[in-house]
């Protein structure tokens with residue numbers, strides 16, 4: 001199949017009604033880039049951010065994806081820019097909660113039993129990552145990675161004329177019972193130490209901020225540092241559009257093979273066309289092992305599936321994300337309606353979605369949002385690229401500095417996407433990325 005290569009064309013001449021969406025940067029189209037030739041595989045939030053930061057630095061960028069930008073996991077996430085999410089999922093004691101979660105049909109975690117032999121080695125690594133010492137190391141790494149989250153978002157949103165898609169209204173966090181909150185108290189002590197602010201949210205203030213939320217006997221907190229975007233898939237498209245408008249090439253095709261050259265790489269797409277570059281960025285999300293395997297490498301990457309239900313015409317409204325920490329469900333106001341998202345389902349990449357999970361999220365959210373409902377319902381499943389220690393893989397592969405990894409962002413690929421893009425751009429220009437990348441190296445496994 002021939003590669004479908006689409007340089008930027010004005011929207012009116014584009015066969016696809018929404019690609020590319022003009023970001024108002026057309027005057028910069030065709031700008032001459034003289035930096036290294038870089039191929040970015042994957043146009044999710046991570047890859048599109050890499051393409052934009054690389055292009056801005058003056059690299060000659062080719063962005064490749066088998067789908068249009070922002071159509072995979074980056075399409076339907078909860079839209080939260082959660083700078084304070086610095087705790088790994090594996091923590092002391094979490095593994096003891098797992099059986100209870102698995103036995104509860106509405107519980108936050110599900111494993112398809114037929115696939116347990118395949119998930120078990122990953123769970124073992126997950127358990128190992130939950131020691132007190134490892135958790136401290138991981139928290140330190142995530143704090144460093146997220147330190148400039150907002151600045152990097154400011155940068156890319158301004159550069160892609162996308163500021164209107166971001167809201168800075170904080171987040172409301174709910175616990176069903178005071179005991180649930182007490183169990184997490186160590187995290188808030190740690191956050192106080194790290195200067196990641198939060199505060200209790202009095203009932204009257206909750207009622208004022210989010211009148212449709214019912215707290216019952218629970219506890220409410222306010223997270224002032226959280227922001228959210230109202231169309232994560234659309235935002236990703238804008239990042240890719242802006243890179244293309246600045247001169248990047250867009251290829252819609254599947255990368256079948258990558259090969260090393262003394263000073264670069266070649267990439268074979270679709271029906272056999274070969275592209276050359278000095279740098280290759282693997283931003284291929286949950287599918288990253290397919291290309292890594294060609295260098296004899298493999299990361300313990302698992303699809304941790306999440307679901308959402310959208311109400312295009314919701315019966316209730318929230319003004320900011322509202323999350324239940326006890327129920328692992330999140331409500332987010334989006335441009336296209338109200339999104340109810342969450343859940344963790346471990347299944348193979350090719351397993352069929354189980355949309356009962358999306359419906360269970362709604363049932364669970366009704367506990368704190370009793371009026372939740374509406375019309376124009378759609379359901380979605382996305383595959384979080386999850387590593388057992390909750391850290392992404394960032395940086396070069398051993399002995400092959402021309403291959404740069406940018407995958408495995410798990411629950412926080414939207415939050416960490418722009419920072420990843422900035423870091424990858426520094427590495428492509430052989431500059432210090434300003435962060436110790438050892439905790440993120442692929443060699444840690």
Ligand SMILES: Cc1cc2nc3c(=O)[nH]c(=O)nc-3n(C[C@H](O)[C@H](O)[C@H](O)COP(=O)(O)OP(=O)(O)OC[C@H]3O[C@@H](n4cnc5c(N)ncnc54)[C@H](O)[C@@H]3O)c2cc1C
Pocket residue numbers: 041042043044045046047064065066067070071072073074075076077078079080081082253254255256283284285286287288290291305306307308341342381382383384385406407408409410411412413414415416
């Ligand atoms: C329900 C849910 C809620 C979430 N909420 C949040 C949130 O609130 N905040 C947050 O920060 N994160 C959130 N996340 C996580 C976030 O969505 C992911 O971490 C992020 O989308 C990963 O982005 P990515 O670019 O790595 O992967 P993807 O978006 O999956 O993109 C990878 C791309 O690579 C392409 N690709 C792969 N292999 C090839 C190949 N060989 N050739 C060509 N193309 C290839 C794919 O087609 C795909 O488009 C959530 C996830 C889920 C499921």
